[in-house]
Amino acid sequence: SQDGGTQQGKDAMSSDKSIRIGYQKNGPLVILKSLGTVEKELEKKGVKVEWKEFQAGPALMEALNAGSIDFGRTGDSPPIFAQASGSPIVYVAAGYSKYEGSGILIPKNSPIQSLADLKGKKIGFVKGSSSHYLLVKALEKAGLDYSDITPAYLQPGDARVAFEQGSIDAWVTWDPFTADTQLNSDATLLVNGEGLTSDRDFFVANANYAKKNKEILEIIVNQIQHSSEWANGHQKELVTMIAPLLKIDEKSIEMAVQRREYGVDPLTDEIKKEQQAKADTFYHLKIIPKEIHVEEAMMD
Amino acid sequence: MKKDARVPHIHLNQLKKSFDHTVVLDGINLKVNQGEFIAIVGKSGCGKSTLLRLIAGLEHYNEGSISIKDKELAGLNTQARIMFQDGRLLPWKRVLENVGLGLKGDWRQTAIAALRDVGLEGRMHDWPSKLSGGQKQRVALARALVHKPEILLLDEPLGALDALTRLEMQELIECIWEKEKITTILVTHDVEEAVALADRVILIEDGKIVLSKNINLSRPRQKTQQVFVNISEEILSRIVDPNEQNLRLIIK
């Protein structure tokens, strides 16, 4: 019963000749897609690439779980939930840390001046996201308890409105939302993720697919590394590439791009430890029902 | 208008009504006095119901005028109660509540009494859908009579009733009319019924009043009287007009 994906018979078969990659507009795979290099590389192997766009991480994980896509990128928490649910996914590689773009935003003239001031405040974030973890760690650092704040679970777009309206006192989020809000809403970044969380991207695959197509995944990871290097070296071009896609103004994208380094890390022990700590935190927060060992879901 | 002239209760003046270019009533002149009982007869489709609906204020007319006690009728005629040719009981109200419709005060007792008059007291808690055709008609009649309105408009109120019940209902109508001095207009296809009840019988043909016959018989009228029979035959012969052969068949 380890072959969760095989009931999608036709999906599994098609994956021999093509690979379906799930991506989100706001992520490094967009760069890869725009450059079009991976198609060329995989064509040599007789493999076609199909790109599937997703608007949210969970939807992408659902598709991965169902075997509707083979490979994709998510933030750091969806794989934890997937593993906890017994979904047949494996970590393939990790992205570089992007802690600088993630953090706690407060409005201009906010009475909140330090982490300790968060006590008793209403804070918006996405439940079970990297921001959730960041907040927990930040509170820990300030010696506050999680129960000292009032959480307001909000999707980024909604949270932005709530933040503008003053419905929430602070907002924990990631780039490009952080940058956009900093620039366009006079918000200040109270803290970023430094020392709290690494906030990495993860590249994940359907376990079944990964077992049979290690080589192809390697090629893709390589190509992501290449596109990342390109991105790091061509920030201007990158900005003009992404801004119209996300329909966010170039200044915000520029800010986000400048404080981020793209790249792929192998699944080192350090990363495993980071990820395990997150899983444990989510377990303690009762977001996942059981303890998991992230290592078990990592491709070797 | 002369001050001393008696003002008619209902005054139709050169009334004209057409539906989508077919003229139904074409210059109707009629004065009905307070407390008068008028019967209208005429062939099917000649415009009897339309005339009644016009007097009730339920229909717009094209030309002419309708005055009620010298006041031009605008919109609904609130003094009148019309019994519709098709009954129109509310299916979601029980018989008693149908009869009590629009009554004020202790309507229940009044309505029960009216139902007793039409012989349906025992059915007051039934839904209208459970009644026979003639029973429905009698409920509708009770509903019209119970209001004791100033103007009573009856559109074929007894069309679905057997001879005996019909007679009883005629007596009922006559009795209420006499007691309350209600100005009454009765549409009927039964000439004898018209002659038995009305002070004046009016015949409509081709959109016009072609006959207006005063019936000066004492009440209660005996249908066996020769005068009665003569008047009935006279009116019938006017309906049937030139076609002699048919005439002979109808008039005994």
Place this chain on the structure above:
Amino acid sequence: MKKDARVPHIHLNQLKKSFDHTVVLDGINLKVNQGEFIAIVGKSGCGKSTLLRLIAGLEHYNEGSISIKDKELAGLNTQARIMFQDGRLLPWKRVLENVGLGLKGDWRQTAIAALRDVGLEGRMHDWPSKLSGGQKQRVALARALVHKPEILLLDEPLGALDALTRLEMQELIECIWEKEKITTILVTHDVEEAVALADRVILIEDGKIVLSKNINLSRPRQKTQQVFVNISEEILSRIVDPNEQNLRLIIK
């Protein structure tokens, strides 16, 4: 059943029908021969319509049996066409299509002819809601007659018609019946109409057939004939029974 006995077209045997514990028909026995014309009279609410609906197979009975040509009636009586007391025209079909309902083949011509018979050819493209009460009734009559069924059931088909139109329609019914030898049952509140048309007049009272009178007059019948008047009076007197005073009023 004897082989040589003539099998009645319709045979009601000890038929009993009640609605929620009120008995309406209580042991009706009736044999109607092929091609016979029966008229049913009786007071309002005595069960005439119910009886017709039972023969049409539209109502369940509680006891007894109904046979059509010796076969027990189960469900709808497909040989019969019933004209309902309340018309039941389809409001979403024009007059012509209402008449043509259920006809096969070149229904249009047949339906137009039927409308001509009832004098409404000119209204064939109208919606039923645009017709007067009597016009609706005639359309329903045309719809029933046009089928030339084996059994024709007419429930007060002429209740809303004036004397002249009524006479024409009676002639029409008689004519079609004679030509097609249709077994016909006519419910009417008009005793004269019953006597004018039927081979046999049946009176229902208290759920039972209390009178079954054969009318052996030649056709077409003259309402002025003394025999005719006598028979009518006899039946009427039976309806009105002990109450002599009323009787005198009705019978001329």
Place this chain on the structure above:
Amino acid sequence: MQARFKAGIRRMIPWALPVLLLVLWQLFSWNGVISDRILPAPSDVFTAAIELTSTGELTDHISISLGRATLGFLIGGLLGFFLGIMNGIFRFSDLLLDTSIQMLRNIPHLALIPLVILWFGIDETSKIFLVALGVLFPVYINTYHGIKNVEGDLIEMGKAYGLRGSKLFFSVIFPGALSSILVGIRFSLGVMWLTLIVAETISAHSGIGYMAMNAREFMQMDVIVLSILIYALFGKFSDMVAKYMEEKWLKWKT
């Protein structure tokens, strides 16, 4: 005896299909045709239900949602009802408002959320607003249709018999439209639960919609399926309420 037996069967038939589905699903889960990673077996869902119930979580979610649902239903239902009546009766308000309502009706709640947060913040008001908005339209449309379709002859009769205003309304128009209005209510009783799943994405910490969306995010298939089943049962329940009302108020239809 036999009649009672028949009535019993008649009461069971409606459940045949759902039960059959459940049984098949359990069987397929047991013999592995349906992998439990993808679709948990009914028994697992049942276990999840027990667990959530024993911690009191499930009843919390349901009762919180029920509160939001009923309040939203009352507000939206009444509003839809009155608008439907007004536009059904008065020509001018019909002309003025119907188009706007038909336009409003077509705006998805999901797209509206930013504006709702803008107007009503992130607390209860916005959630109840969304439920009310969702419930409004089915009630409106069916009330409107019901009123417009009351037989004109009967209204005319009512007027001719001196009824007007509220009397005419309660004696003729309302009873004539009631059957259609009840369809609207039946529909909106469903919508009432449905909108909660969108409403409860706005900073909620409890509620059945929150539970479902959370489960989706955290890929707890058993809870997702559980919430689907709960929704389905609510659907049946709403339907029973609507049927009860129909039986009570439409007795005259034999």
Place this chain on the structure above:
Amino acid sequence: MQARFKAGIRRMIPWALPVLLLVLWQLFSWNGVISDRILPAPSDVFTAAIELTSTGELTDHISISLGRATLGFLIGGLLGFFLGIMNGIFRFSDLLLDTSIQMLRNIPHLALIPLVILWFGIDETSKIFLVALGVLFPVYINTYHGIKNVEGDLIEMGKAYGLRGSKLFFSVIFPGALSSILVGIRFSLGVMWLTLIVAETISAHSGIGYMAMNAREFMQMDVIVLSILIYALFGKFSDMVAKYMEEKWLKWKT
């Protein structure tokens, strides 16, 4: 002349409210009562519309969605129609299916998505399935109600006049239920667009729902508002279609 003038006014009144709203909004935006950071002025939305149209994006989104919507509408509408007719006419199928349908109706699409992905994958099928599912129920409920409410007397008459099967259906039952069925269609023409916003969260890269949700994610308020306006116009359009059908097929109601 005067009649024509009156008719013209009558055609304009329905737009009074939406236009008034737009004007007020524009005014408030100009004088800063509404911050344009949060709610862009109508003129900004208009600019966004022009921009999106000039790149062909908007028409792309709309035409893609239109394709999905119509296909889903056809499938779901027909299914709902037939189920409504079947359950309206046949007692047994009513007993067997109605409960299940009422239960199914109450399951939110958002909760269903994980299962839909399992069954239909992430491509067009799943999106069309969701639209069809959404459209099915209003058509079903109103068809069912329409059929059940055809006057029994008329059906009896039809049967007594030898109509049965399809003839009885097309002469009596269907025309009698039509007015109610059209209400269902009117409703579902709206739902057709509404469900797309959920359906198009499943791996879509175009469509009006995708555009709206995308805008919501990245807080492009002008696009959000634009999509809301587009939905509203679609609503009006659906309504016009429904009204047209009513006028065409219910002529006999004068």
